[in-house]
Amino acid sequence: MLHETEKLHFECTQCGRCCCGGGEYHVFLNAQEAERIRAELALSKDWFRRRYLQRLDSGELTVRLHASGRCGFLDAQGRCRVYAARPTQCRTYPFWPEVLRSKATWRAEAARCEGIDRGAVVPLAQVRAALLAQRAYEAGMG
Secondary structure: OOHOOOOOOOOOOOHHHHEOOOOOOOOOOHHEOOOOOEHHHHHHHHHHHHEEEOOOOOEEEOOEEEEOEEEEOOOOOOEEOOOOOOHHHHHHOOOOOOOOHHHHHHHHOOOOOOOOOEEEEEEEEHHHHHHHHHHHHHHOOO
């Protein structure tokens, strides 16, 4: 994988572009993450569930997106309102296996994320930890 052979630069600018999509784009989370976010927002469980969560036909729990495809936790300026409590999927981005597959996949993601190739070199241990966290999370979802 790319992180084993290249030094990767990344600095999140909180631009919100990685939080917008549509179609097959989803922000997955588990019950513990949902509870952490609910507590961060200080909302009742029922209101939080109705306003921010949905279940896919597969049964997976996701963040409800706006009609535009934007994550429901983005504010009007495109900033994450739950950044400190964000889900694993968000915490580990862009250090996902499919993004780190090659220089080409890293460059393709850079077209979407202005933080890629910006800032200091991310320590290899941090990249590996993000990959492990993402893989463990995905294994627990299945």
